[in-house]
Amino acid sequence: MTGELALIAxxxxxxARFALCxxxxTVPELVxxxxxxxxxxxxLQHAAEHYLAAVGVRPQRAAIAxxxxxxxxxxxxxxxxxxxNRHELRASLGLEELRLVNDFGAIAHAVPVLAPGERVVLHGQAHELTRGPISVIGPGTGFGVGLLVGSAERGWQVVETEGGHVGFAPLGDEERVLADRVAVRHGRxxxxRLLSGSGLSIIDAVLRGHDGGPDGQLRDPAEVVAAALDGHDVVSRRALARFCAILGSVAGDVALVHGARTVMIAGGIVPRFLPFLRASAFRERFxxxxxxxxxxEPVSIQVATHPHPGLLGAAVxxxx
Structure with a gap:
């Protein structure tokens, strides 16, 4: 590795994930x-200072997703x-340059440099990621949406969006009940509100007969996923199956809006249950x-399995 190390987050x-690079x-290495x-x-300043003190480096440049x-x-x-305040953060960390990017904008930056072993084809064609449009979506603490246009030959351009806050369109009675319960809790x-860790917990609570209101009892989403994959908890399996079905509908909507050739799913939740997702109603709803x-039909649906695509994208x- 050559050159001065920069901070990425x-x-x-x-x-809060940090690294140096x-x-x-050409393809940044995460240090x-x-x-x-x-x-x-x-x-954020305190978290960044903790990290920099731990690694003993004072970089001059940084990119934060x-x-x-x-x-x-x-x-x-x-x-x-x-x-x-971005200027105050730059000064407090002693940086000459600070670049801020949206988190799914960062993941979109990472997509062209993902190695074949860092992504899995879920459905559709297994083509190389050489031209767009590529929709980038994913559930985590929230739900992110980004867009990558252009090509490897002409150059890539990232479009940052707040598409995760689009209104949910329920299909069927069960999803209408879910939409109503979420609206009670969050106002809309x-x-x-559904395709996130807390959303999965709400789906699970509603299917268990809880009202889903502000005082409703919610299980940890990791517990719901683990119970669903274990196979003995029928309600957990129904909750995760409903989550996958809604994700399929939303992925199809995003692909239509973007005219996508590829949909790349990222985030911290989906890689935990890829076989379940593949066997679910995701494709049907898409x-x-x-x-x-x-x-x-020809749209390639892939899942990013790189452990830190946001960090990789911030470096790019x-x-x-």
């Missing part, structure tokens, strides 16, 4: 990756009570678009 609603590398729990720090819009000087995370039902089912964004 991927800040979600639950975890040589931004001049000293570390994940921190956001709940243990009062601010954030689960929030990144326009303007004042930044507020969507699913974590952290806010900061969006994709993110194609359930009436006259445009044939239009979506810094190089760009």
């Amino acid at each position: 991927d800040i979600g609603g639950t975890n 040589d931004p001049t590398a 000293e990756p570390m994940a921190l729990r956001n709940a243990e720090f009062a601010s 954030l689960a929030s819009p990144v326009d303007g000087d004042e930044i507020r995370l969507t699913n974590r009570a952290w806010s900061f 039902a969006s994709w993110e 194609l359930d678009k009436g006259r445009f089912a044939a239009y979506l 964004a810094l190089r760009a």
Whole structure:
């Protein structure tokens, strides 16, 4: 590795991931990756200072991916009570350059440099990722949506979006009940409110007969997934199956909006249950678009299995 190391970070609603990289590398290598729990720090600045003290490096350049819009000087995370001023953060960390990108914008930056072993074809054609449009979506603490256009030959361009906050369109009685319960809890039902860790917990609670209101009892989403995969908890399996079906509908909607050639699913949840997702109603719901089912048939649906696509994308964004 040559060149001066830069700081890269991927800040979600639950975890803050940091690493160092040589931004001049064709495919950046992640050096000293570390994940921190956001709940243990009062601010992004404190988390970053903790990481830099641990690795003993004071970089001059940084790129930080954030689960929030990144326009303007004042930044507020969507699913974590952290806010900061970009100029003050740059000064406090002693940086000469600080680049901020949306978290799924960062993942979109990473897509062209994913190795074949860092992505899995879920459905459709297994073509190489050489041209767009490529839709990038994924559930985690929230639900992210990004877009990659262009090609390897002409150059790539990332379009950052807040598509995860689009209104949820339920199909069938069960999903209408879910939409109503989510609206009671949050004021409206969006994709993110169902396609996220907390969304899976709400689906599970409603199917167990809880009201899903502010005082409703919710299980941890990891517990729901584990119980569903174990196979003995019927309600957990129904909850995860419903989650997969809704994800299929949303993925198909995004593909139609973007005119996508590829849909890349990322985030911290889906890689945990790929066989379950493949066997679920995901594909059926993805194609359930009436006259445009044939239009979506050739779309390649892939899942990013790289352990830190947000960090990788932040490094690529810094190089760009």
